[in-house]
Amino acid sequence: MLFYKDISIYYGKIFPLNPVAVKFLEEEFNGKKKILDLACGDGKYSDALLTHDRDITGVDLDKGMLEEAEKKFDKRKNIKFIFGNMLELSSVFKRERFDAVFCIGNSLVHLTSTNKIKKALRELNSVMQNNGKLVVQIINYNRILNENINFLPTIKNEDIEFIRNYHRHGNSRIIDFHTILKMPDGDIESHQELYSLTKDELIFLAEKEGFTLESVYSSFKKEEWNDQSLQSVFVFVKN
Template identity: 40%
Template sequence: MKFYEILEKHYDFIFPFQKSTYDFIRDGLNPQDKVLDVACGTGTYTIALRKEGILSCGLDLEESMIRIAEKKAEEQGIQGDFIVSNMLDMDLVHEGGLRRIFIIGNSLVHLNSMDQIKNFITTAYSLLHDEGDLMIQIINYDRILKENIDHLPTIHVPDIGLTFKRNYKYDAEAHLIDFSSQLSVHGETEEASVQLFPLKKEELVHLLMEVGFEEIHLYGSFKKEPYTESSTPLIVVAKKKLS
């Protein structure tokens, strides 16, 4: 089964709205600013931004996720703007002039090579207006590889009897991580797997600088705690320089 097929029915229970995440994404934006939420899932943060008059657009590869996002927006009386697209093709579906692009939820590392990640960053740079910024949140893979971590914390949602287990197996030869997941709801279990590219901090910073980003800031949480080697996530904000 495809990875996101097992998540779509319960996505908002597994990954609920987090105020600290929203405050981080929202920081510095003004009404009418154009924002692109890449790998938006069910559109939780796209919709929240829209409610504040920010012209947010959500993009996701999974058509089923976009259908849920559109339904959520309609139910909340919001005019949604959602696109089904591969993140590498975002320049084909968006005109640019963006104040911000954000890609969270460890989505960037679903691209399976350094070249693909560089292509994404290059395209993001071209779609941002001068002094726009790119926000990226991934797992801290420096920590994962150094400490040989083979799983992420299990997510429990007692209200609906849900358990979401996430296991990592590093393939050193391919330099990829086999990410296997097991979702159980009221005793019924489904499994899926996907490969991830374990992008390290210095690799990401180098790519951003190579493409032309500057004023690169690193954080260890959406509460803007400093990034350290022991941080669980790596969060990067990179600002486009004036042309």
């Protein structure tokens, strides 16, 4: 994934740790001891959820991100970061089973078809314990599609400016996620395809693969979901 390779060393400045998201995950994963951070990026959420009696594994497909995670956090025996594809989790974890999984940061929609998303959910089911919790966070694509939104708010701070554009061709469900990272020494421009997955689609696919929806929110603050939400946060339980 060239997009993440390009921005991996700046990722923490673009997307700093969100304490509200950490609190949400702590509440949902209360009592959970073996946690999988799927598409872990630079590993900051794995680290934030780590306690002495938890084992946390971060998985990502981008080696640059994993290098950042290992450099910052891979210093204790109960946290590890490994290279892996969410479409091949049953091969990556042949014996391990997790009682909690989270996939946040709009990561699931990097799979560009419902067939791939369904496959990922099936693979997740295979590596989770019964009654395990699954948290998924994505952009609210109901809003994106209904209102033909072609950009996300620019992220700007004292270090960087990160411009995020969405381009669709006609009625295609594939979005060209075009980003420009403005830096003092030059811009980094990238393109990444995303699938515009709606709320009901994800619920339908998850239920087909053995999950029951527990809750869906408009943010990690547990606000009620609505069509104008900027994001969608789902909590599923494995049957």
